[in-house]
Amino acid sequence: MAAFTSKDVARIAGVSQSTVSYVMTGKRPISERTRKRVLDAMEQLTYEPHSGARALAGRRTQVVGLVVPFGADGQIFGLLPFIETIASSARAHDHEVLLVTADEGSAGLRRLAGRALCDAIIMMDIEEHDDRVPVAAALPVPVVLIGVPADPAGLHCVDLDFETAARMAVDELADTAHDEIVVLGYPASAMERGLNFVGRVLRSARQRARARGVPLTVIEPVEHGQEATAEAVDQLLARRGGGRLGVVLPHNDSIGPILRALRTRDVLPGRDISVIGISPDPQAEESDPAYTNVSEEPRDVSRRAMETLFWLLDPAPGVERPGVDLVAPRLIRRSTVMPIPSN
Amino acid sequence: MAAFTSKDVARIAGVSQSTVSYVMTGKRPISERTRKRVLDAMEQLTYEPHSGARALAGRRTQVVGLVVPFGADGQIFGLLPFIETIASSARAHDHEVLLVTADEGSAGLRRLAGRALCDAIIMMDIEEHDDRVPVAAALPVPVVLIGVPADPAGLHCVDLDFETAARMAVDELADTAHDEIVVLGYPASAMERGLNFVGRVLRSARQRARARGVPLTVIEPVEHGQEATAEAVDQLLARRGGGRLGVVLPHNDSIGPILRALRTRDVLPGRDISVIGISPDPQAEESDPAYTNVSEEPRDVSRRAMETLFWLLDPAPGVERPGVDLVAPRLIRRSTVMPIPSN
């Protein structure tokens, strides 16, 4: 296990070291005969190329930097499918994934690029006005954002289409003959952080409700914690005037507490009130009750982000990628929307 | 931003390249005067050393490989605190974190070592008989396991002390005058995978209950899914003979469904029955009802694992680390254990 080099492979295969290199990179035509001898030698020595040497000589690290929103608070629930999909896509392209936490801020980005730790960067959890975005844009490596900032500064972004998500929720409630829609908004902290989707969701919901002729109210902010949630829910229930009331819950973290508050008040979603969340599927599925949700499609979003990233690393001729790539959400019906009355 | 090298720094500082290197590594005494000039030059150029070149010449990557249990099913709920703590500890030692998913199996390990991608490896979610452990033990880089396999093969392991965890749960119920204890066990799949703690928990609980003179029954397997859970819960409730019944739930994934089943049956934990989970804190805290739990201490476990890892990379003279390092759990009382009757 004393770590063989391409020189060893060359010796065993009876070829030059450069030939070994060309067999690996495929950047030069190699006769079938030599190729086989080289591959055999590699096999025999269980040879693996030294990544540092390769990075130094070839100026390619075969590493993707991934900036994840740890350290930052927030919707950590749905994080894993993103990371998982990114890791698997990287692997499929023979790339490694280097983890950087968001609490490092721009310094993390500069380190990734400055030390030549990676060939490209994926950055998650982008805020509307995000300090890191201008820094990222100036980096000598391509950066793909998951999330859409106010000014993408020329960077490629991928995200859920939150406008459509809000519209789908409103449509579902309008289609099922609801008389009124209430959106329970975000906590003040989220609004201050200017997460890119907060505004998009509320605006789109309002607009669609108007178009569908259903009155829509937004209650916000909805803070975390027992009492704050209780208060918001009471405010919500006060609006129930015998009509069919539908609630849209666009903020992951508050959905659980809100459902609990409803239960405490003996208000049963799907019977007394309708509830639609914008949230990761597993959360909706495992919640009690399992609620109808508009999915955040972490796998689609991540996959598209990685497609863009590898395209930037190796632009296919004639193919283009959109600057802002919005992924269509999917509405999954569970039991929390009251069916249309049969009369 | 054209990436400066240590040669540039040397030129600006008016010293040799080797001096720049020695300033960075501190492996040679440098006069205060030269040191300052070098540091100034670095600052001025915003110099960052090329990690590939450094790895090649110095045979140190300053990278920690992290094998996470994605792709594998399972208790993904509590995963993030582990990753977060590991990332932060790595950063504190000026190391990067390279992510490898468990579904790559031993191939991932061999790649990490063979390509010189990292200096050391942390591997999570170790099964009792884990194919990767012998491979890891033969690697030319140190490996620290989070989890304890049947045969650690000389590797260092860190994990929660599940024996003590089980004992604490039993003690808490015995101390609060319970007449009977039931442990709702693991699904068959977990038992087959031979997760290292399954056996440890049940054995220790049985033993402690005997010592405390409280009858203890284990119901297992408890499969996932609505009906399976319901069945287990009915089986559980059938044991209630007017006495004080305490339940221990050692398996994360089943705790939510079980609590739900209890609620459906109008059995209120903390009033009609007692419940203690062995689970991550946030899960216990955010559950409804928030239940008394024995914490898995992901932060402590990860921190100790990283301490061991950096000790292996740079053994301090005179200091030793235990081969198997078990972290003490902590019991957090919430509302699901019935208080001692006051009479």
Next chain:
DNA sequence: TTGAAAGCGTTACCAA
């Protein structure tokens, strides 16, 4: 306390 120079293991150019 410092400098010069020989590697480290690849890639890629220049020849053949």
Next chain:
DNA sequence: TTGGTAACGCTTTCAA
């Protein structure tokens, strides 16, 4: 279709 060889940017020995 192949081989020789000069980088790549750092660390570290050997000299001074």
